[in-house]
Amino acid sequence: MITSVITSVRVAKPTCQTRPTPLAKPNIKKPVLSATGNTRHLCRSFKELQDPSILETALPALEPPRLDRDEYKESSRARLRTVFDFDRWAAHRSTTRYTRHMSGIFTSRMIRGLAPTLSFVAALSTSVATFHQSVDCGIIETPENIRNIVIFNSAQPLLLTSTVLGLLLVFRTNASYARWLDARKSWGILVNRSRDLVRQGLTWCPEKEHALRDMLCRWIIAFSISLKCHLRVDEDAIVELAELDILPYAELVALAATQHRPNYALQVLSTVLRELARVLPSANSTLILNMDMNLTAIEDVAGTCERILSTPIPLAYSRHTSRFMIIWLSALPFALWEPLHWGMVPTCFVISALTLGVEDIGVLIEEPFSILPLEVVCSTIRGNIVEMLEIQNAESGEDAGNNGGGGNGESIDVVTRKVSASELVRRAKFESDVSNLRIQAE
Incomplete structure (x- = not known):
């Protein structure tokens, strides 16, 4: 029910459209009419004039530019979100990996994604081989000077430039891997800071302020899911939060009305810390400062992810690498x-597949958020926070009724019943006091 209602108020993500030409010398005092002409919107400030809804009514919508898109490669990126466990690591280290990897070479997503370029290389190699064979058989007669130009049979230029090509590919792959690693480290920081922030809140928040404590927990979960959807296409945080039943209806509607949802979640968390500072004693000001530092670290994670998403490796470098490779591979059939002879055709195909595959790996991991298992990271954050909250809410008196504070010798089934940390501390202190009394009595 929540999902159906939220859909009507949900604000869609901004699409990749060409921005309209800004109005020249806008008169902010004049009213701007809506599309229906029935409602007048007074633009009292330049901020209101920049409202996208007003600009859409004032200027005609422009068609977005057409961008190349490989549907197969884009749809297969989700399959790369692999999470390793003990069994996967064992298989990864197994010597049978060579057989397993070679058996899937023809069904490889990378080879299938490179099919158009490999087809070009194969067609060019076949054409060069056919031309040479026709000249050798006398089917095609060409002047000697033209034949010397066309029949290029020296591999020296390729040998001289192969080192440069290798350096380009190594730098391209290393730079892309650094971006991938930076993104994964950022989400690791998010997991750690989220745990620490919840731990501090659950430990120091007074019992009567359970509303603040619960709000802190659920909005950290909401932030992680909002950030994940913010970094991906065709994912909506509102729908996911509604399905998981994380936020109450009013909070979900408030989040749906915002454009930058991770930023709004941070604002809510900052307000929760402010209210928490009011109910804590003044001696705990350092605690609030530490919690705010954790929140700042979470905000830095969002900024780092946005930087990686919006700033690729310099395009001039990527273009030059692609041009270098295509020219080099196009000259390869003439040299081989x-x-x-005819063995040149499969040789060029294999060399092209290996070389283009290395470059394609760099392009594949350059934008890491669509291949990283962020949903698993969000699920880990949610599971850890929910468990910590359940343990904190565990009834302290339940243990006293079950084992009499440790006096009747009954063990605690920690697998079936969650025990709060404060309860364990109280039990340890109780047993220590009993032991001291026994020693004094003896």
């Missing part, structure tokens, strides 16, 4: 005909 003399020593290999």
Whole structure:
């Protein structure tokens, strides 16, 4: 029910559209009419004039630019979100990995994604081989000077440039891996800071302020899910939060009305810390400062992820690498005909697949958020916070009724019943006091 209602008020993500030309010398005192002409919106400030809804009514919508998109490669990126466990690590280290990897070479997503480029190389190699064979058989007669230009049979230029090509590919792959690693480390920081922030809140928040404590927990979960959806296409945080029943209806509606949902979640968490500072004693000001530092670290994670998403490796470098590779691979059939003849065709195909595959790996991991298992990270954050909250809410008196504070010798089934940390501390102090009394009595 919540999902159906939220859909009507949900604000969609901004799409990749060409921004309209800004109004020249806007008169902010004049009213701007809506599309229906029935409602007048007074633009009392330049901030209101920049409202996208007003600009859409004032200027005609422009068609977004057409961008190349490989549907197969984009749809297969979700399959790369692999999470390793003990069994996967054992298989990863197994010597049978060579057989397993080679058996799937023809069904590899990378090879299938490179099919258009590999088809071009195969067609060019076949054409070069056919031309050489026709010249050797006398089917095609060409002047000697033209033949010397067309029949290029020296591998020296390729050998001289192969080192440069290797350096380009290594730098491209290393730079992309650094971006991937930076993104994964950022989400690791988010997991750690979220745990620490919840731990501090559950430990120091007074029992009567359970509303603040619960709000702190659920909005940290909401932030992680909002950030994940903010970094991906075709994912909506409102729908996911409604399905998981994380936020109450009013809070879900408030989040749906915002454009930058992770930023709004941070604002809510900051307000929770402010209210928590009011109910805590003044001696705990350092605690609030530490919690705010954790919140700042979480905000830095969002900024780092947005930087990685919006700033690729310099495009000039990527373009030059692609051009270098295509020219180099296009010259390869001419250099390999003399020593290999028709064996040149499969050789060029294999060399192209290996070389293009290395470059494609760099492109694949350059934008890491669509291949990282962020939903698993969000699920880990949610599971840890829910468990910590359940343990904190465990009734302290239940243990006293079950084992009499440890006096009747009954053990605690920690697998079936969650025990709060404060309860364990009280039990340890009780047993220590009993032991001291026994020693004094003896």
